[in-house]
Amino acid sequence: MLAFFTDWWQYGFMRNAFWAVLIITPLFGILGTMIVNRKMAFFSDALGHSALTGIAIGVVLGVTDTNLSMIIFAIIFALLLNKISSKSTASTDTIISVFSSCSVAIGLAILSKGGNFSKYSSLLVGDILSITKKEIVYLIIIFAITLIFWTIAFNKLNAISINRTLAKSRHIPVSLLENLFAVLIAVIVMLSIKWVGILIINALLILPAASSRNLAVNMREYHFFAILFSVFSGVLGLIISYFTNVATGPMIIIIASLIYFLTFAYQKITHGN
Amino acid sequence: MKKIRNKYVFTMIMLICLLFCGIGLTNIYVNHERENEKKEYVVVTSFYPMYVAAMNVIGDSKDVTLKNLSEPQTGCLHDYQLTPQDMRLLSGADVFIVNGGGIESFLDDVAKQYDTLAIINTSEKIAMLEDNAHVWMNVSDYEIQVQTIAEKLGELMPTEAKQFTENANAYLTKLDVLEQEINELKLVTEGQNIVIFHEAYDYVADELGMQVSIVMDLDEERQVSAGEVAEVMQVIESDKVSVVLAEELYGKDMGDTVEKETDAKVIYLDTLVRGDGAMDSYLHGMEQNIAKLKEAFGYEENH
Numbered sequence: 001m002l003a004f005f006t007d008w009w010q011y012g013f014m015r016n017a018f019w020a021v022l023i024i025t026p027l028f029g030i031l032g033t034m035i036v037n038r039k040m041a042f043f044s045d046a047l048g049h050s051a052l053t054g055i056a057i058g059v060v061l062g063v064t065d066t067n068l069s070m071i072i073f074a075i076i077f078a079l080l081l082n083k084i085s086s087k088s089t090a091s092t093d094t095i096i097s098v099f100s101s102c103s104v105a106i107g108l109a110i111l112s113k114g115g116n117f118s119k120y121s122s123l124l125v126g127d128i129l130s131i132t133k134k135e136i137v138y139l140i141i142i143f144a145i146t147l148i149f150w151t152i153a154f155n156k157l158n159a160i161s162i163n164r165t166l167a168k169s170r171h172i173p174v175s176l177l178e179n180l181f182a183v184l185i186a187v188i189v190m191l192s193i194k195w196v197g198i199l200i201i202n203a204l205l206i207l208p209a210a211s212s213r214n215l216a217v218n219m220r221e222y223h224f225f226a227i228l229f230s231v232f233s234g235v236l237g238l239i240i241s242y243f244t245n246v247a248t249g250p251m252i253i254i255i256a257s258l259i260y261f262l263t264f265a266y267q268k269i270t271h272g273n
Numbered sequence: 274m275k276k277i278r279n280k281y282v283f284t285m286i287m288l289i290c291l292l293f294c295g296i297g298l299t300n301i302y303v304n305h306e307r308e309n310e311k312k313e314y315v316v317v318t319s320f321y322p323m324y325v326a327a328m329n330v331i332g333d334s335k336d337v338t339l340k341n342l343s344e345p346q347t348g349c350l351h352d353y354q355l356t357p358q359d360m361r362l363l364s365g366a367d368v369f370i371v372n373g374g375g376i377e378s379f380l381d382d383v384a385k386q387y388d389t390l391a392i393i394n395t396s397e398k399i400a401m402l403e404d405n406a407h408v409w410m411n412v413s414d415y416e417i418q419v420q421t422i423a424e425k426l427g428e429l430m431p432t433e434a435k436q437f438t439e440n441a442n443a444y445l446t447k448l449d450v451l452e453q454e455i456n457e458l459k460l461v462t463e464g465q466n467i468v469i470f471h472e473a474y475d476y477v478a479d480e481l482g483m484q485v486s487i488v489m490d491l492d493e494e495r496q497v498s499a500g501e502v503a504e505v506m507q508v509i510e511s512d513k514v515s516v517v518l519a520e521e522l523y524g525k526d527m528g529d530t531v532e533k534e535t536d537a538k539v540i541y542l543d544t545l546v547r548g549d550g551a552m553d554s555y556l557h558g559m560e561q562n563i564a565k566l567k568e569a570f571g572y573e574e575n576h
Contacts, residue, residue: 004296004299004300011357011360011361011364012386013357013360013386014357128357129355129357129360129382215280215283215284225284228284228288232288232291236291236292236295239295239299240295240298240299241357242357243299243302243303244299244302244303245356245357245358247356255291255295258291259287259288259291262287263284263287266280266283266287270279
């Protein structure tokens with residue numbers, strides 16, 4: 001049994017992956033709480049899909065590090081989405097869907113040119129070997145930024161999510177904070193999408209927070225459980241995927257989903273409805 | 274207060290259960306995988322044609338374990354991603370036999386990560402067609418690959434070198450029979466125009482002395498545009514192409530369309546990248562390919 005925890009440590013790529021999981025999953029847990037509260041699940045999903053276009057643009061421009069083009073595109077995409085959905089009269093989910101489909105189509109059109117899409121298919125399910133030292137440095141930087149942002153802005157963001165108008169009347173810079181939050185999600189999603197996979201990255205943001213909501217009664221608990229579930233499923237999923245030769249992202253999500261169903265059942269039983 | 278404590282107890286029990294379930298299931302899986310323990314010398318091949326070639330060279334040598342990187346069903350490697358299991362396999366390997374020419378796109382990473390791993394590039398003595406490394410589809414090139422494997426493996430394992438050479442020669446004798454058949458067929462096919470739906474058949478066309486009018490590379494996840502289809506039809510008409518070579522798995526739809534719209538005949542050849550792991554699967558597959566080609570070009574009727 002000890003081998004379960006030590007066997008994989010001898011490989012450099014597994015150590016890299018382990019550190020990445022350890023840094024990124026708490027972030028997903030923290031941000032997930034606010035995404036679930038503000039009913040932004042679809043927004044973050046669309047953001048994940050925009051990675052395809054970001055990479056496609058990078059490829060067209062001949063950039064060697066597609067990370068950069070992905071992040072820049074995702075930030076523009078997120079800000080645009082925020083702006084239009086606050087102006088337009090059409091309902092938000094329609095607008096997000098339009099943006100998401102459009103960006104996926106552009107991405108696929110460019111990347112499949114010449115029949116070469118198979119080169120990028122690993123993006124869909126994620127490739128753990130794509131984590132290098134450089135990625136980990138990026139992750140540490142974004143980890144620090146998120147923590148700072150969270151200590152300063154959490155209460156205000158929470159107020160906005162409860163009542164936007166009330167928050168405005170209390171002189172909270174609503175759109176600035178909303179935009180900053182969207183940019184933060186964009187950057188974190190883009191930095192982890194290569195190894196988690198476009199198809200499932202949203203689940204990693206939503207599931208821990210959703211499970212936590214089944215148990216928590218206040219903000220402190222909400223955060224605590226979300227981070228606990230996120231880190232737990234991340235580390236266990238990584239190790240199991242190593243031994244069973246399954247892609248890592250899906251394995252993490254399977255565990256996170258199990259936690260969701262169990263907490264959901266617990267809540268139903270204890271509260272009797 | 275009691276309810277709150279229950280909640281934490283529940284969470285703890287839940288996580289511990291999940292952890293043990295995970296460990297338990299993984300252990301069952303891993304033990305299942307460990308059936309054949311490794312012998313003294315581990316040879317890993319990158320994909321199926323290399324695996325079959327190496328298998329015939331190594332024969333029943335007791336000191337060597339031969340393993341293939343990708344599953345026998347993976348097909349062409351193209352942009353294959355190494356899995357963690359592949360990395361483990363390579364970390365325990367002594368030799369890695371590859372086709373080369375860029376098919377193994379991960380080769381640089383592997384070489385960097387495992388600097389003690391000996392890599393045998395089987396195509397190093399072969400003049401490749403441009404941007405196309407499917408050399409094993411040409412029987413005479415494949416023979417060179419077999420020789421290269423025998424030679425390099427012999428250098429790495431001097432005690433077995435004699436055995437490897439003997440095995441390779443026995444295999445080459447069988448391949449020579451195929452080579453002979455192809456040379457006979459070449460008398461009919463030489464100079465004809467042909468259309469192919471997979472890059473690999475460039476080598477077949479080359480060996481048979483045919484000119485490729487157009488290549489439409491159909492494989493996994495390939496999306497074909499309407500304009501390309503029209504272009505292929507035009508080329509078939511204008512170059513008087515009578516035979517199209519396609520792969521059954523990915524080229525069937527396109528092949529049906531061609532047969533409906535033009536007079537050309539579509540034959541489905543095996544790219545020899547999948548199989549059941551039998552030693553003669555290359556010989557067998559190539560034999561069938563030749564039989565299909567003979568039929569398509571009316572070889573039997575003329576001779």
